[in-house]
Amino acid sequence: MIDFCGIELAHPVINASGCFDVLAARACFGEELIERFPFSAYVSKTVTLAPRAGNPPPRLWESAAGMINSIGLPNPGIEGYLDEHLGEYAKLGVPLITNVMGSTAAEFVALLAALEDRSEVAAIELNVSCPNVATGLDIGADPRGLRLLLEELRPLTQKPLIVKLTPNTADVGACASAAEEGGADAVSLINTLRAMALGYGGKPWLGGGSGGLSGPAIRAVALAQVASVAERVAIPIVGMGGVSSGADAAALLEVGALLVAVGTESFRDPAAGARISAELARLFAENAGS
Numbered sequence: 001m002i003d004f005c006g007i008e009l010a011h012p013v014i015n016a017s018g019c020f021d022v023l024a025a026r027a028c029f030g031e032e033l034i035e036r037f038p039f040s041a042y043v044s045k046t047v048t049l050a051p052r053a054g055n056p057p058p059r060l061w062e063s064a065a066g067m068i069n070s071i072g073l074p075n076p077g078i079e080g081y082l083d084e085h086l087g088e089y090a091k092l093g094v095p096l097i098t099n100v101m102g103s104t105a106a107e108f109v110a111l112l113a114a115l116e117d118r119s120e121v122a123a124i125e126l127n128v129s130c131p132n133v134a135t136g137l138d139i140g141a142d143p144r145g146l147r148l149l150l151e152e153l154r155p156l157t158q159k160p161l162i163v164k165l166t167p168n169t170a171d172v173g174a175c176a177s178a179a180e181e182g183g184a185d186a187v188s189l190i191n192t193l194r195a196m197a198l199g200y201g202g203k204p205w206l207g208g209g210s211g212g213l214s215g216p217a218i219r220a221v222a223l224a225q226v227a228s229v230a231e232r233v234a235i236p237i238v239g240m241g242g243v244s245s246g247a248d249a250a251a252l253l254e255v256g257a258l259l260v261a262v263g264t265e266s267f268r269d270p271a272a273g274a275r276i277s278a279e280l281a282r283l284f285a286e287n288a289g290s
């Protein structure tokens with residue numbers, strides 16, 4: 001058992017937000033998926049205060065060793081999430097981490113208030129990759145702003161707060177440290193790296209203009225960023241970015257992560273979660289025996 005912010009988890013592998021739609025997966029794989037759920041906690045896709053339709057298509061570009069997505073966080077809004085999704089997620093038999101994003105501190109406050117009395121929610125992941133409407137900078141890219149946000153949010157909830165850091169910043173260690181000073185219980189990283197692709201006639205391919213790069217292409221960046229954050233904070237780290245195998249997961253644990261999240265690999269191999277957990281367990285067993 002792993003103690004993650006007071007939550008007991010059976011093993012260190014969870015899903016990355018937005019990368020495992022459990023309702024769609026159940027429709028494909030049936031109830032067996034629920035009976036042998038591959039992740040030790042389930043992380044929801046980002047939920048915002050108001051419903052969002054997401055970006056116009058095309059939304060995906062396959063890059064060398066990865067993909068660029070410009071999905072644009074479509075979601076039913078917090079009310080729709082509570083009415084339509086929470087009940088289903090609560091049946092999974094693993095702790096639920098709800099990922100939320102606000103574009104102002106007031107929006108984050110309202111999102112936390114809506115979740116506070118919902119015992120189905122074990123922890124809240126704060127997606128701070130959204131531009132601050134006042135400064136235009138990503139909220140999570142500015143250490144001072146991030147600390148102030150956490151100082152405002154921390155007293156408002158009993159639930160653990162995990163800050164999902166953006167890699168699109170000059171010094172991710174400073175941002176992680178600011179989140180910890182503000183009262184974050186854990187940090188998770190990395191989110192996608194800002195990227196774009198050109199289509200016909202030199203026009204951006206993606207409907208949203210630019211998007212976020214993920215998959216094996218970002219694995220080495222994730223390893224470096226998790227290692228530098230581990231040197232700066234004492235709170236638990238959820239490492240992610242290009243994890244495709246047990247060995248990739250082990251590398252993130254080696255440099256200081258407590259948990260590892262599987263993202264893009266689940267689109268390529270829908271059974272990746274179970275496979276990566278089994279590979280990691282085998283590596284642990286081999287190391288214990290050597």
Ligand SMILES: Cc1cc2nc3c(=O)[nH]c(=O)nc-3n(C[C@H](O)[C@H](O)[C@H](O)COP(=O)(O)O)c2cc1C
Pocket residue numbers: 016017018019045046069071073099127164189190191192213214215216218240241242243261262263264265
């Ligand atoms: C299609 C897609 C949708 C995503 N949606 C979200 C999201 O809703 N919220 C979020 O915090 N991160 C989201 N992410 C980022 C992932 O959670 C993860 O941080 C990133 O993809 C790096 O991991 P990976 O290389 O294993 O995919 C998304 C990534 C992809 C590829």
